[in-house]
Amino acid sequence: MFNFAPEINGKCIMEWSEKQLQILNVAEELFASKGFEGTSVRDIAQKAEVNVAMISYYFGSKEKLLQSLILNRTEQTGLILEGLSHDVKLSPWEKIDKVIDYYVDKILNERNFHAIMNRQISLVQDKKLTEILINVKKRNSSMISEIIHEGQRKKIFRHVNVALTIGTVMGTISQVSMSKPFYCSLLKLDAGDDISYYKKIRPQLKSHLKSLLRAHLSINN
Amino acid sequence: MFNFAPEINGKCIMEWSEKQLQILNVAEELFASKGFEGTSVRDIAQKAEVNVAMISYYFGSKEKLLQSLILNRTEQTGLILEGLSHDVKLSPWEKIDKVIDYYVDKILNERNFHAIMNRQISLVQDKKLTEILINVKKRNSSMISEIIHEGQRKKIFRHVNVALTIGTVMGTISQVSMSKPFYCSLLKLDAGDDISYYKKIRPQLKSHLKSLLRAHLSINN
DNA sequence: ACGTATTAATTAAACGTTTGTTTAATTCAA
DNA sequence: TTGAATTAAACAAACGTTTAATTAATACGT
Numbered sequence: 001m002f003n004f005a006p007e008i009n010g011k012c013i014m015e016w017s018e019k020q021l022q023i024l025n026v027a028e029e030l031f032a033s034k035g036f037e038g039t040s041v042r043d044i045a046q047k048a049e050v051n052v053a054m055i056s057y058y059f060g061s062k063e064k065l066l067q068s069l070i071l072n073r074t075e076q077t078g079l080i081l082e083g084l085s086h087d088v089k090l091s092p093w094e095k096i097d098k099v100i101d102y103y104v105d106k107i108l109n110e111r112n113f114h115a116i117m118n119r120q121i122s123l124v125q126d127k128k129l130t131e132i133l134i135n136v137k138k139r140n141s142s143m144i145s146e147i148i149h150e151g152q153r154k155k156i157f158r159h160v161n162v163a164l165t166i167g168t169v170m171g172t173i174s175q176v177s178m179s180k181p182f183y184c185s186l187l188k189l190d191a192g193d194d195i196s197y198y199k200k201i202r203p204q205l206k207s208h209l210k211s212l213l214r215a216h217l218s219i220n221n
Numbered sequence: 222m223f224n225f226a227p228e229i230n231g232k233c234i235m236e237w238s239e240k241q242l243q244i245l246n247v248a249e250e251l252f253a254s255k256g257f258e259g260t261s262v263r264d265i266a267q268k269a270e271v272n273v274a275m276i277s278y279y280f281g282s283k284e285k286l287l288q289s290l291i292l293n294r295t296e297q298t299g300l301i302l303e304g305l306s307h308d309v310k311l312s313p314w315e316k317i318d319k320v321i322d323y324y325v326d327k328i329l330n331e332r333n334f335h336a337i338m339n340r341q342i343s344l345v346q347d348k349k350l351t352e353i354l355i356n357v358k359k360r361n362s363s364m365i366s367e368i369i370h371e372g373q374r375k376k377i378f379r380h381v382n383v384a385l386t387i388g389t390v391m392g393t394i395s396q397v398s399m400s401k402p403f404y405c406s407l408l409k410l411d412a413g414d415d416i417s418y419y420k421k422i423r424p425q426l427k428s429h430l431k432s433l434l435r436a437h438l439s440i441n442n
Numbered sequence: 443a444c445g446t447a448t449t450a451a452t453t454a455a456a457c458g459t460t461t462g463t464t465t466a467a468t469t470c471a472a
Numbered sequence: 473t474t475g476a477a478t479t480a481a482a483c484a485a486a487c488g489t490t491t492a493a494t495t496a497a498t499a500c501g502t
Contacts, residue, residue, distance in 0.1 A: 019451090033345050037258035041488060051453055056489055119340050122399040124254050130402055137403045163407050164393065164429040167400075171392030172385065178343040179388075181351055182358045186384050208385040215436035240477090262462060272479055277463055 016072065020058050023048045024069050032112035036066060036120065066120075067129060073113045074136050085146040092151030096217070099144055100209045104173055108198055108205075111177045118174055141166045148217070157217040165216065169209060176205055237293065241279050244269045245290050253333035257287060257341065287341075288350055294334045295357045306367040313372030317438070320365055321430045325394055329419055329426075332398045339395055362387045369438070378438040386437065390430060397426055 016024070026048040030039040041062055045052040059065040084095060084102075107114050121133045144166050151157030176183060184191040189200065237245070247269040251260040262283050266273040280286040305316060305323075328335050342354045365387050372378030397404060405412040410421065 035256065035258055035340075035344055035346075037256055038344070038346070040486075042486085051451095052488090053454090053490080054452070057451080062488065115343050118399065119256075119343070121402060122336050122340070123256055123259070125256075125259070134403050134406050137400065138406065141407075160432070161425060161429045163404060164397070164425060167396040167404070168389055168393045168429075168433065171394075171396030172389045173392075174396065175388040175392030176385070178339065179358065181342060182355050183384065183388070185355050185359065204382060204385060208382045208389075211381070212389065212433070212437050215439065216433050218436065261460075263460085272477095273462090274464080274480090275478070278477080283462065 019050060019054070023050060023055060023058065023065070024072055027065055027069055028073070028112050028116065031066070031069070032115045036116070041065075063126060063129075066116075067126075067132065069113075070117070070129070070132055070136070073110065074139075077139070082143075085143050085150070092147055092154065092156050093214070095147045096151075096213055097210055099147060100169070100213070101206055103140075103144075103169065104202060104206050104209065107173045107177055108202055111198075114174065115178055118178060141170065144169060151217065156219065158219050160216060165213075168216075169213070172209060172212075173205065176201055240271060240275070244271060244276060244279065244286070245293055248286055248290055249294070249333050249337065252287070252290070253336045257337070262286075284347060284350075287337075288347075288353065290334075291338070291350070291353055291357070294331065295360075303364075306364050306371070313368055313375065313377050314435070316368045317372075317434050318431055320368060321390070321434070322427055324361075324365075324390065325423060325427050325430065328394045328398055329423055332419075335395065336399055339399060362391065365390060372438065377440065379440050381437060386434075389437075390434070393430060393433075394426065397422055 023044060027039070027044050030043055030047065034043075041055050042052055044065075045055060055062070055065060059068050084090070084098060087095070090098070117133055117136070120129065121137070124130075145162055148157060148160070148162050148165060152159055180194075180197060181191050183189075183201065184197055187200070189197050191197075244265060248260070248265050251264055251268065255264075262276050263273055265286075266276060276283070276286060280289050305311070305319060308316070311319070338354055338357070341350060342358070345351075366383055369378060369381070369383050369386060373380055401415075401418060402412045404410075404422065405418055408421070410418050412418075
């Protein structure tokens with residue numbers, strides 16, 4: 001058997017072969033559209049054009065395939081914007097705008113992966129997986145948290161509930177991303193056309209969240 | 222076989238026997254914690270203390286059991302607050318507060334059911350089920366929509382994006398309800414203790430959403 | 443550079459469970 | 473006595489995983 005240990009702490013960055021990445025890509029797509037339990041390893045193998053046994057061979061099991069997928073999709077995150085919260089040239093307001101642009105683009109671009117995460121975190125299934133997901137969410141939300149706290153320290157932002165403000169940002173984006181058929185119906189868009197939906201909703205979502213947070217965090221009145 | 226047609230349009234309100242309700246209750250709990258595909262009909266039968274065959278006998282199939290569950294949990298909604306949006310004694314601001322109290326309580330109380338809905342609507346599984354879920358969401362969100370439009374007509378509210386404002390309200394509540402392990406970790410609460418988590422988060426969530434919408438919809442500044 | 447030893451990659455087939463559903467017999471109630 | 477409720481058993485299909493055999497690739501001593 002193929003021998004490797006996907007460490008939780010992200011210490012060991014795996015090297016993935018082309019075949020493995022192929023499997024991960026197909027798994028992501030199918031898990032997102034049919035659910036983890038609703039997707040069989042044979043579905044994945046067939047669409048990835050590999051033998052069924054290769055999945056056990058490479059990843060050990062279906063559960064570990066999911067863990068590997070999540071680790072793979074999160075191991076290189078946070079590098080682009082890690083400097084943002086410590087950037088002295090930007091005001092907290094500018095940082096808020098930048099961080100909204102970043103998260104809207106990130107979640108909408110990686111919407112399949114986020115659909116899997118959002119579904120899986122509310123399932124009491126694998127304790128190890130839950131721990132991984134919590135850490136990913138913490139890492140993702142820490143930047144917003146830092147920016148808000150900075151603004152509050154500088155008396156530019158109100159003293160809002162930071163955890164729930166993060167929940168509002170994440171929740172709004174997730175809602176738009178995961179309840180697509182509902183919003184397509186609301187906005188009278190074709191539910192089948194993914195591209196035009198996200199093309200239309202993306203800038204709306206950004207400006208909505210920016211004006212929402214501007215009003216929410218403003219100290220005046 | 223047991224013969225009945227769970228109509229989409231909610232026209233026919235089913236009469237459910239005690240055994241059937243028992244099955245529906247257990248199914249709701251298991252679907253919420255283990256997912257629809259992750260729950261077997263034998264799991265349900267065992268916990269509901271009925272024979273496996275009774276599920277097919279009463280509901281036809283596992284899929285139709287899920288449809289029946291959703292129809293059962295939504296067929297009596299909207300009665301309590303249907304008068305709210307047409308109440309002339311209340312200002313739009315008071316209506317917003319009332320509607321937030323209502324939805325936070327509703328979603329947190331029926332969190333198992335909403336977890337199932339939120340998970341299932343993003344799956345491309347059963348077209349009939351997707352249609353049912355869209356209609357439920359439309360029905361649920363129409364009240365907020367009406368109130369906001371009324372406030373805008375009366376020049377009390379800003380001209381915000383109504384659909385996305387609804388998404389913010391629903392998304393924030395869903396996020397708190399579905400990412401419980403994450404918020405428990407953030408707020409340093411015991412993830413196992415459901416009761417104390419929701420007891421603590423419920424009033425925080427209500428006041429957060431109220432002040433958020435007050436700032437968001439206010440016309441001043 | 444070549445043949446060989448060693449390891450990795452890949453395969454088809456089979457494994458034992460578990461899945462949702464049905465059957466046919468029986469019990470229960472009207 | 474008729475029809476609904478309930479049961480244990482059986483059903484075929486699908487599930488995740490393993491096996492054992494084969495092919496491809498790599499390393500190494502000469």
